[in-house]
Amino acid sequence: MANIEVNETLVRKVADLARLALTDEEVRLYSNQMKVTLGYVDQIAKVAIPEGTEPMYHPLEVETPMRDDTVIPSPTQANGKPKMIEPAPDTVYEGFKVPPIL
Amino acid sequence: MLNEKYRTITEIHDAFDAKKLSPVELARDTLAAIKASKHNAFLLALEDRAMAAAKKADRILAENGKVPRETYPLLGIPLALKDNMVLEGVRTTCASKMLENYVPPYTGTAVERLEKAGAVFVGKTNLDEFAMGGSNENSAFGPVEHPTFPGYVPGGSSGGSATAVKAGFCVAALGSDTGGSIRQPASYCGVVGLKPSYGRVSRYGLVAFASSLDQIGPFANSVEDAATVLAVMGGHDPLDSTSSERPADPYVANLKKDLDWSKIRVGIPKEYFIDGVDVSVKKSVRETIDWVAKQGAKIVDISLPNTPYAVSVYYIVAVSEASSNLARFDGVRFGVRPPDAMQVEDIADFYKKVRANFGPEVKRRIILGTFALSSGYYDAYFRKACQVRRLIKNDFDRVFKDCDVILGPVAPSTAFKKGEKASDPLKMYLNDILTIPCNLAGLPGMSVPCGKDEKGLPIGIQVIAPQFRDDVVLKVGHAIEKGMTK
Numbered sequence: 001m002a003n004i005e006v007n008e009t010l011v012r013k014v015a016d017l018a019r020l021a022l023t024d025e026e027v028r029l030y031s032n033q034m035k036v037t038l039g040y041v042d043q044i045a046k047v048a049i050p051e052g053t054e055p056m057y058h059p060l061e062v063e064t065p066m067r068d069d070t071v072i073p074s075p076t077q078a079n080g081k082p083k084m085i086e087p088a089p090d091t092v093y094e095g096f097k098v099p100p101i102l
Numbered sequence: 103m104l105n106e107k108y109r110t111i112t113e114i115h116d117a118f119d120a121k122k123l124s125p126v127e128l129a130r131d132t133l134a135a136i137k138a139s140k141h142n143a144f145l146l147a148l149e150d151r152a153m154a155a156a157k158k159a160d161r162i163l164a165e166n167g168k169v170p171r172e173t174y175p176l177l178g179i180p181l182a183l184k185d186n187m188v189l190e191g192v193r194t195t196c197a198s199k200m201l202e203n204y205v206p207p208y209t210g211t212a213v214e215r216l217e218k219a220g221a222v223f224v225g226k227t228n229l230d231e232f233a234m235g236g237s238n239e240n241s242a243f244g245p246v247e248h249p250t251f252p253g254y255v256p257g258g259s260s261g262g263s264a265t266a267v268k269a270g271f272c273v274a275a276l277g278s279d280t281g282g283s284i285r286q287p288a289s290y291c292g293v294v295g296l297k298p299s300y301g302r303v304s305r306y307g308l309v310a311f312a313s314s315l316d317q318i319g320p321f322a323n324s325v326e327d328a329a330t331v332l333a334v335m336g337g338h339d340p341l342d343s344t345s346s347e348r349p350a351d352p353y354v355a356n357l358k359k360d361l362d363w364s365k366i367r368v369g370i371p372k373e374y375f376i377d378g379v380d381v382s383v384k385k386s387v388r389e390t391i392d393w394v395a396k397q398g399a400k401i402v403d404i405s406l407p408n409t410p411y412a413v414s415v416y417y418i419v420a421v422s423e424a425s426s427n428l429a430r431f432d433g434v435r436f437g438v439r440p441p442d443a444m445q446v447e448d449i450a451d452f453y454k455k456v457r458a459n460f461g462p463e464v465k466r467r468i469i470l471g472t473f474a475l476s477s478g479y480y481d482a483y484f485r486k487a488c489q490v491r492r493l494i495k496n497d498f499d500r501v502f503k504d505c506d507v508i509l510g511p512v513a514p515s516t517a518f519k520k521g522e523k524a525s526d527p528l529k530m531y532l533n534d535i536l537t538i539p540c541n542l543a544g545l546p547g548m549s550v551p552c553g554k555d556e557k558g559l560p561i562g563i564q565v566i567a568p569q570f571r572d573d574v575v576l577k578v579g580h581a582i583e584k585g586m587t588k
Contacts, residue, residue, distance in 0.1 A: 004479070019453035049493070099449065
């Protein structure tokens with residue numbers, strides 16, 4: 001872990017993966033802060049993990065809960081369109097409107 | 103502002119019964135106070151909704167003569183909720199420019215249950231953007247003032263809710279706690295703040311930050327009021343598969359009988375009294391523990407050796423989950439779409455234009471989380487953090503064989519001045535070291551006021567119990583509260 005070089009190139013790459021546009025100033029700031037934060041969290045690399053320690057991804061060890069296979073109609077708006085699309089920035093027919101990408 | 107005489111549910115219900123006060127009068131006064139307030143604790147006053155609920159409460163009261171406490175345990179009680187929980191038709195911003203115009207089409211389960219019990223929701227409270235922060239300085243709509251110390255932070259991320267309760271703008275308020283966001287502001291502001299066990303309260307309707315850590319809980323002026331709110335909103339919800347099917351305990355009835363301290367073993371973790379914890383905080387918490395010992399409780403020295411790694415684990419796990427949860431703010435399903443967003447060559451550029459609406463702390467965490475989950479680093483960071491998380495949980499499982507409850511400080515310090523930690527994210531993150539372990543292990547934890555520092559700033563003691571022993575947290579917290587106010 002300690003051999004990871006946190007630099008502006010890494011921050012730009014990660015920001016791109018996260019679909020965040022950063023200014024040069026933000027890249028510098030986040031790069032410095034990420035260096036400090038990762039420098040701190042690197043301490044977990046030293047923790048000896050006893051063999052067989054399963055990662056804990058969740059505080060409840062639950063299996064996938066099953067329910068009856070019954071159809072419950074989705075709520076609709078007054079115009080008959082699904083209610084869930086109502087708060088979206090832009091809709092068309094019964095869907096979300098996106099920019100042309102082809 | 104609420105009259106000093108009417109700060110708890112019991113006091114208000116007694117006043118309703120005696121016709122000294124009516125739900126409508128109370129709601130009207132509360133809304134007027136919220137509108138005149140200078141704390142910036144509220145992002146929205148719910149005038150129409152509150153007045154309609156108060157009028158209904160007036161009718162129920164008139165029909166019954168007295169408050170029907172069994173059916174309506176919260177009849178006419180003004181409550182507030184953090185603005186990361188949804189109410190149908192009411193703007194929900196998460197204190198972010200991203201959701202400035204978001205009006206949700208449904209109501210969250212916790213709020214729905216509280217309204218059915220007669221609660222009058224008077225407003226939505228300010229927070230750190232998407233609940234990310236520990237001082238309430240990260241809100242896109244300005245910081246919240248400490249309720250009693252101008253110029254100081256109220257804590258965060260549920261700083262608006264803590265301030266609202268302490269300053270008398272409501273009797274209780276909902277917050278959410280991912281790494282201490284209820285308990286820390288409760289400690290800073292001098293109110294009761296309960297983070298229930300993970301799975302105790304449905305998260306349906308809570309905007310997700312870190313799904314394996316988030317939990318809704320109450321702020322209140324008394325432990326009994328916190329118990330009342332939890333009893334109403336707790337329990338299984340088919341709409342949240344991570345809500346437990348284990349029925350809620352009779353939290354309020356449990357408090358009626360005095361605690362027999364001689365049957366309680368109290369664990370004191372040495373890792374919670376380290377050098378970084380202020381002397382005044384240690385002193386106040388130690389004095390409370392001494393009082394507990396005098397009541398006959400058995401004090402057990404315990405060790406939670408993996409506590410020093412909690413912040414590291416948290417700032418990998420929480421940010422990773424956040425980077426995934428916040429991917430939904432894409433300008434397609436949610437989010438504000440800038441006017442030029444549709445004129446792009448590449449969909450990635452569209453997303454980038456929309457996601458410029460995130461504030462600096464949110465961006466910082468998304469970047470860190472995306473990194474921890476990215477190819478080549480996943481095993482070293484995310485997986486390893488989850489293994490250490492298991493060790494932290496194992497520490498608790500082990501010590502709870504020797505004790506029934508754990509007592510310690512909530513935060514290493516009392517409230518600090520605005521701007522003091524704002525430029526140093528790591529310093530701010532380290533402030534969460536004593537609250538994070540509960541979230542990682544899924545345990546219930548509560549902050550109960552126990553003293554003040556030399557400046558008069560409030561100090562809270564943290565009460566922690568095994569998973570789903572929220573009843574123990576409340577019972578012990580209640581006994582401490584009674585002892586401290588004697």
